[in-house]
Every structure is written in C-alpha cells, then in structure tokens.
Amino acid sequence: MKYLTEFRDPELARWLLDAIAATASRRWTLMEVCGGQTHAIIRHGLDQLLADQVEFIHGPGCPVCVTPLETIDRALAIAARPEVIFCSFGDMLRVPGSDTDLFTVKARGGDVRVVYSPLDAVGLAEAHPDRQVVFFAVGFETTAPANALAAVTARRRRLANFSMLVSHVLVPPAMSAVATAPGNRVEAFLAAGHVCTVMGTEQYEPLVAAHRMPIVVTGFEPLDLLDGVRHAVAQLEAGRAELANAYRRAVQPAGNPAARAILAEVFTVCDRAWRGIGTIPDSGWRLADAWRDFDAEIRFDVGGLTVAESAACRSGAVLQGLIRPPDCAAFGTTCTPRRPLGATMVSAEGACAAYFQYRRLATAGSAAPDSAGPAAGVEA
Amino acid sequence: MCLGIPGRITEIWDDRGTRMALVDFGGVTRTVCLAYLPDVTVGQYTIIHAGFALTSVDEDAARQTLAMFRELGLLDEELGTAKAEVDR
Numbered sequence: 001m002k003y004l005t006e007f008r009d010p011e012l013a014r015w016l017l018d019a020i021a022a023t024a025s026r027r028w029t030l031m032e033v034c035g036g037q038t039h040a041i042i043r044h045g046l047d048q049l050l051a052d053q054v055e056f057i058h059g060p061g062c063p064v065c066v067t068p069l070e071t072i073d074r075a076l077a078i079a080a081r082p083e084v085i086f087c088s089f090g091d092m093l094r095v096p097g098s099d100t101d102l103f104t105v106k107a108r109g110g111d112v113r114v115v116y117s118p119l120d121a122v123g124l125a126e127a128h129p130d131r132q133v134v135f136f137a138v139g140f141e142t143t144a145p146a147n148a149l150a151a152v153t154a155r156r157r158r159l160a161n162f163s164m165l166v167s168h169v170l171v172p173p174a175m176s177a178v179a180t181a182p183g184n185r186v187e188a189f190l191a192a193g194h195v196c197t198v199m200g201t202e203q204y205e206p207l208v209a210a211h212r213m214p215i216v217v218t219g220f221e222p223l224d225l226l227d228g229v230r231h232a233v234a235q236l237e238a239g240r241a242e243l244a245n246a247y248r249r250a251v252q253p254a255g256n257p258a259a260r261a262i263l264a265e266v267f268t269v270c271d272r273a274w275r276g277i278g279t280i281p282d283s284g285w286r287l288a289d290a291w292r293d294f295d296a297e298i299r300f301d302v303g304g305l306t307v308a309e310s311a312a313c314r315s316g317a318v319l320q321g322l323i324r325p326p327d328c329a330a331f332g333t334t335c336t337p338r339r340p341l342g343a344t345m346v347s348a349e350g351a352c353a354a355y356f357q358y359r360r361l362a363t364a365g366s367a368a369p370d371s372a373g374p375a376a377g378v379e380a
Numbered sequence: 381m382c383l384g385i386p387g388r389i390t391e392i393w394d395d396r397g398t399r400m401a402l403v404d405f406g407g408v409t410r411t412v413c414l415a416y417l418p419d420v421t422v423g424q425y426t427i428i429h430a431g432f433a434l435t436s437v438d439e440d441a442a443r444q445t446l447a448m449f450r451e452l453g454l455l456d457e458e459l460g461t462a463k464a465e466v467d468r
C-alpha cells in the first residue's frame with residue numbers, strides 16, 4: 001500500500017542504521033512516547049538492531065493501558081444496566097476492571113457493542129430511541145476529535161438518549177512528568193506523530209526549552225522510527241536540544257485547525273489519573289460545562305466510585321520505563337493476552353503485549369542483537 | 381485505537397451536512413468522516429483515526445523523505461562510512 005511499503009524498504013533501513021551507527025559515540029537513552037511506536041520497534045526488532053547505539057524506554061502512550069481503573073469500573077457499572085447499549089472501541093473490552101471486564105459483562109447479557117467510529121454510536125442512539133446509548137470516549141488527542149464530533153452530532157440531531165463516558169489523556173503533560181521524574185534516564189523523546197497530526201508540533205517548543213531535551217516528531221513505519229532516532233542521536237551528539245519533525249508527510253506545525261477548534265469547544269483540560277502512574281496535573285480532557293448534559297458519569301451517577309489497583313501487576317513501572325515487561329514475574333505465566341492481569345497486556349499497543357507477541361521465546365532480560373531473531377523483521 | 385493508517389479516498393458525499401468518504405486501505409474499504417479535512421479530494425491519501433480523516437498525506441514530502449534516505453545511503457558509500465557489520 002502506498003506510503004506503507006515504501007517506508008519499510010530494508011535497503012533504506014540498512015542505510016539509516018549505518019548513519020546512526022556512524023554518528024553515535026555512545027549508547028543513548030530514548031523514549032518512544034506512543035504505544036504504536038513501541039509495537040513497531042519490538043515487531044521489527046529495531047531495539048536489537050540498534051542495541052549498541054540506543055536503549056529504548058517505552059513510553060506511556062497507550063490509551064488502553066492508562067485509562068484509570070475507576071473509569072473501567074464506571075464503564076462496567078453502566079454497561080451492566082438493562083436500558084443501556086454500551087459502545088466502545090474493541091480494544092477496551094478485555095481491559096480488566098476491579099472484578100471483571102466488558103467482555104464478561106457482555107457474555108452475561110449486557111448490551112456491549114464494538115464500534116469503529118463514535119458516529120456509529122450516535123447512529124445507534126438514533127435507531128433505538130427507547131434505549132440509552134453510551135459511548136466510551138477514551139484515548140489520546142488522536143481519538144478526541146472523533147469523540148468531540150459525536151457530541152456535536154448528537155446535539156445537532158437532538159438525541160436525548162446519547163451520552164459519553166469521557167476519559168481523555170493528553171501526551172505533552174505526560175512527557176513533562178517523565179522528564180521531571182526523580183531518576184529519569186530519558187535523554188531524548190520520539191514524540192507521537194499521530195498526536196501531532198491533530199495538535200501540531202508547536203506544543204512541544206515549551207517542553208524542549210523547559211527540559212533541554214531533543215524532541216523528534218516521529219512516524220510509525222520502520223524507516224520513520226529510524227529517521228527519528230537518527231535526528232535524536234545527531235542532536236545528542238552535538239549537544240543540541242531542538243524540536244525536529246521527522247514525519248513531515250503527515251504533520252503540519254499547527255496540526256489540524258478544524259479539529260483543534262472543536263476540541264477547544266467540547267472539551268476542557270482537567271487533572272487526570274493515569275493507570276499505574278497516578279494523577280498528572282492538566283493531563284486530560286473532560287466535557288466542557290456547556291456539554292455536560294452528555295456526561296454519562298452524571299447521567300448514571302457513577303462519579304463517586306474509587307478503587308485500588310491490584311498489587312500483582314507492575315504495569316505502572318512498565319509504563320514509566322522502570323522495568324521491561326519480561327522483568328514482571330507474571331509475564332507470560334499468570335498474565336497473557338488471553339487472561340491479562342494488567343492493561344499493558346491487553347492492547348496491541350501495550351508494551352507487555354508487544355513483548356509477549358514478538359519476544360516470548362527470547363530469554364528474558366536479553367537485548368542482545370541476534371542475527372536469527374526479529375532483526376530480519378524489517379519487511380519488504 | 382491509535383494506529384492510524386493511510387488510505388486512499390475513492391468517493392465523497394454529503395450525509396445531512398457532514399462530509400463523508402469511502403477510503404480504500406489496500407483492498408479493505410471503510411466509510412470515514414471528513415469533517416476535519418474540508419478540502420481533500422478523491423484520489424488523495426489520508427490517515428484515519430476512529431473513523432475520521434485527520435491529516436492528508438503530503439505525497440511530495442513522502443517522496444522527498446525517501447529520496448533523502450537514498451541520498452544518505454549514497455553519501456555513506458561515497459565517504460566509506462558504512463559499517464559492514466550491519467549485514468551480519
């Protein structure tokens with residue numbers, strides 16, 4: 001497919017690897033912020049190919065993984081109600097709440113439906129005026145424009161039976177939290193390219209200035225990631241800290257102005273708890289006051305619920321780059337994608353799931369390059 | 381939910397005031413909303429998230445990036461800085 005296969009060209013990848021190896025005088029520690037990037041790095045074995053030049057710390061950019069436990073429990077409580085059609089993106093169904101997950105609620109007779117677009121949920125509300133349709137509006141800045149337009153469309157169509165359980169998270173405050181955490185080892189960020197398609201690159205200028213760290217806006221194909229690394233390593237070697245855009249074909253400096261305008265209207269910034277990490281100030285979006293009539297938390301009175309995270313799962317440490325998934329005792333034994341203990345094992349974008357899928361057979365803790373391993377995974 | 385992938389717009393229509401499109405992802409087609417990309421036209425590539433087109437892929441920029449990578453490789457060969465061990 002166009003602009004997919006081209007950015008997987010193994011020959012060009014080799015040249016980029018050469019360029020990085022020729023520049024790096026030591027091993028640098030980079031954080032790829034987005035779970036989609038983590039997935040691609042592990043899948044294509046880029047961490048193994050760059051083992052001498054780069055240590056990748058996997059960032060918290062997986063919305064499935066960081067949606068707080070109490071939000072999942074609220075979703076479960078709402079989804080179990082007989083009058084409700086509960087609509088969600090498919091990857092939220094297996095995320096464990098305190099006692100159960102949406103998949104189990106569905107198996108027990110709850111009307112839980114997977115939608116591809118939040119507009120499908122609005123369509124369901126229109127088709128079922130006698131039911132309450134609730135959409136589980138989670139995700140980063142990438143899914144927020146879609147979710148905001150669902151609210152706009154529902155209001156335009158005067159749907160009184162549509163509401164949203166909103167738990168959006170924002171990337172830049174999380175990067176600041178990583179950069180200022182005691183014991184932080186990250187020396188440069190590969191920023192999540194798709195978040196920037198919405199919000200632009202401007203929002204990172206203050207972060208570069210405040211933390212004196214290179215931030216390279218990076219795409220998701222192997223060549224994109226290698227180019228992001230190349231930019232970051234070049235800056236680190238030269239002692240520079242700048243904002244660079246290595247994903248120019250998709251990212252404009254101002255992002256998508258039409259989307260930003262609707263986001264600013266429908267949502268308002270709030271403190272947000274990140275699962276396994278804790279509350280990060282100003283790191284989320286909730287419905288703005290003028291849109292609170294669509295707030296499922298209020299409509300179903302589930303706002304008060306508070307819960308405690310299970311002790312067995314170390315996803316918080318994984319999400320902060322403190323341990324790697326195989327370092328968790330439950331990894332691949334009591335915790336697998338079929339029976340996940342933590343959210344990082346659920347989503348394809350979760351670090352635990354990525355390691356389970358592509359590294360289960362490799363010895364835990366070994367990051368050594370292996371000519372027979374996934375190194376060949378830069379696909380033609 | 382975040383793994384947006386590029387697809388090609390094959391058809392555009394209006395649904396009660398909202399611009400919608402059919403997008404081809406290498407054989408699989410999906411209906412997507414164009415509310416945030418008012419100016420795209422049939423034939424253009426766009427990246428989709430949760431059923432919404434959020435950015436169009438700049439073909440020139442894509443080509444330039446690939447050309448730059450190629451140049452980088454040629455340059456390395458010229459200067460003899462390429463490391464043989466990468467082929468191991």
Ligand code: SF4
Pocket residue numbers: 312313314315316318325328329330331332335336340341342343344345352
């Ligand atoms: S392997 Fe499972 S239990 Fe361990 S950190 Fe990952 S999700 Fe949690």
